[in-house]
Amino acid sequence: xxxxxxxxxxxxxxxxxxxxxxxxxxxxxxxxxxxxxxxxxxxxxxxxxxxxxxxxxxxxxxxxxxxxxxxxxxxxxxxxxxxxxxxxxxxxxxxxxxxxxxxxxxxxxxxxxxxxxxxxxxxxxxxxxxxxxxxxxxxxxxxxxxxxxxxxxxxxxxxxxxxxxxxxxxxxxxxxxxxxxxxxxxxxxxxxxxxxxxxxxxxxxxxxxxxxxxxxxxxxxxxxxxxxxxxxxxxxxxxxxxxxxxxxxxxxxxxxxxxxxxxxxxxxxxxxxxxxxxxxxxxxxxxxxxxxxxxxxxxxxxxxxxxxxxxxxxxxxxxxxxxxxxxxxxxxxxxxxxxxxxxxxxxxxxxxxxxxxxxxxxxxxxxxxxxxxxxxxxxxxxxxxxxxxxxxxxxxxxxxxxxxxxxxxxxxxxxxxxxxxxxxxxxxxxxxxxxxxxxxxxxxxxxxxxxxxxxxxxxxxxxxxx
Numbered sequence: 001x002x003x004x005x006x007x008x009x010x011x012x013x014x015x016x017x018x019x020x021x022x023x024x025x026x027x028x029x030x031x032x033x034x035x036x037x038x039x040x041x042x043x044x045x046x047x048x049x050x051x052x053x054x055x056x057x058x059x060x061x062x063x064x065x066x067x068x069x070x071x072x073x074x075x076x077x078x079x080x081x082x083x084x085x086x087x088x089x090x091x092x093x094x095x096x097x098x099x100x101x102x103x104x105x106x107x108x109x110x111x112x113x114x115x116x117x118x119x120x121x122x123x124x125x126x127x128x129x130x131x132x133x134x135x136x137x138x139x140x141x142x143x144x145x146x147x148x149x150x151x152x153x154x155x156x157x158x159x160x161x162x163x164x165x166x167x168x169x170x171x172x173x174x175x176x177x178x179x180x181x182x183x184x185x186x187x188x189x190x191x192x193x194x195x196x197x198x199x200x201x202x203x204x205x206x207x208x209x210x211x212x213x214x215x216x217x218x219x220x221x222x223x224x225x226x227x228x229x230x231x232x233x234x235x236x237x238x239x240x241x242x243x244x245x246x247x248x249x250x251x252x253x254x255x256x257x258x259x260x261x262x263x264x265x266x267x268x269x270x271x272x273x274x275x276x277x278x279x280x281x282x283x284x285x286x287x288x289x290x291x292x293x294x295x296x297x298x299x300x301x302x303x304x305x306x307x308x309x310x311x312x313x314x315x316x317x318x319x320x321x322x323x324x325x326x327x328x329x330x331x332x333x334x335x336x337x338x339x340x341x342x343x344x345x346x347x348x349x350x351x352x353x354x355x356x357x358x359x360x361x362x363x364x365x366x367x368x369x370x371x372x373x374x375x376x377x378x379x380x381x382x383x384x385x386x387x388x389x390x391x392x393x394x395x396x397x398x399x400x401x402x403x404x405x406x407x408x409x410x411x412x413x414x415x416x417x418x419x420x421x422x423x424x425x426x427x428x429x430x431x432x433x434x435x436x437x438x439x440x441x442x443x444x445x446x447x448x449x450x451x452x453x454x455x456x457x458x459x460x461x462x463x464x465x466x
Contacts, residue, residue, distance in 0.1 A: 029274040030199040036208040039284035055259040063324030064333035074295025074316035085112040086345025086361035095387035109135020117146025130203035151185040179257040207250035218249035230287040234301040275325040310394035406446035
């Protein structure tokens with residue numbers, strides 16, 4: 001850790017200063033945290049007894065846990081685009097993760113305005129720290145999108161140890177574990193002299209593959225732990241348990257690093273006036289449904305990886321969402337309302353009391369009233385979309401109600417899926433089939449609602465030339 005601080009010292013002096021001075025400005029601050037590839041199930045506060053996440057579990061105890069939070073798409077770049085812009089992946093032209101070639105294409109990247117820019121216009125000092133993955137060319141750089149400061153990496157990934165990050169506009173290796181490197185930068189930003197509120201987007205690469213290496217202390221936490229994993233015939237259970245513990249060690253690294261961040265937030269007397277949000281870009285399978293990763297996961301049966309299985313299972317689209325805001329969010333709240341990361345744009349501005357700009361998206365809702373204990377009208381459905389083109393080809397659209405999920409596979413006959421989430425929360429029994437008339441009837445009803453939504457967003461998959 002001493003080496004990390006020496007290396008970051010110059011960065012802290014350059015970017016942020018060394019003494020914290022804060023004005024009497026009472027607009028709330030914001031720290032919005034996003035991990036990469038973390039399923040909702042991979043957190044202690046959601047009932048996982050094997051994983052060690054005391055910092056995030058305490059964050060949940062001090063605030064609210066959303067039981068039904070979802071992403072619009074089950075891979076990173078389109079999910080992050082929706083999270084930032086409030087627009088559907090097809091509306092911004094980012095429908096699969098951005099490959100290195102696509103990241104360097106001037107036509108591909110997040111052109112749409114984002115909510116941190118609206119906060120910046122309202123007087124917030126904004127920082128993007130960590131993973132971007134929404135275009136690497138100058139027009140898409142975070143500092144051109146509304147962030148005052150950027151410290152991180154523009155592409156899809158970096159190494160879990162000694163990551164290469166952009167420092168003063170130049171990529172350079174920084175010694176240490178990736179979560180610690182980025183938390184150190186966030187702490188330095190907190191100590192910056194300022195006269196107004198701040199908003200930090202802190203986006204980790206962890207626990208994305210490869211899960212390690214991580215510092216020895218994190219695997220040591222799991223010595224002797226026999227983790228619960230899916231007991232499916234044909235899975236290599238010992239290998240899956242080993243992989244799961246490595247995944248947990250990466251998450252514990254994030255958790256402990258965040259503990260240091262929150263300690264400084266308390267030290268600077270900022271915690272009581274700061275909304276902290278924690279989520280992930282999408283869910284994760286790790287053996288569930290015989291899949292290894294997310295919406296573009298591969299089959300794992302037989303102990304070897306097979307072809308991709310494009311999917312929108314809940315394990316791929318359900319995400320953790322925890323928020324703490326002392327004096328606003330009642331401690332220990334459980335929120336069952338269905339929310340989506342397409343709602344983030346409107347919700348962040350609503351929570352901060354910032355007026356929607358003229359170019360704000362029409363998608364999503366502002367669910368910030370839920371944080372204050374207010375009620376919102378029940379949501380009849382949430383929607384999702386995923387166009388896989390890296391390593392395969394698939395066009396998926398999803399409608400999910402409180403009882404049913406219907407996934408339509410465009411351009412692929414016989415692949416549509418319907419699940420009764422009440423009787424089959426694990427999505428194990430597809431109700432669509434030649435001998436399943438009731439399932440076909442329900443699918444037709446949901447399909448009509450899905451089509452109505454698709455037309456409302458001018459979904460290009462409805463056009464023959466797409």
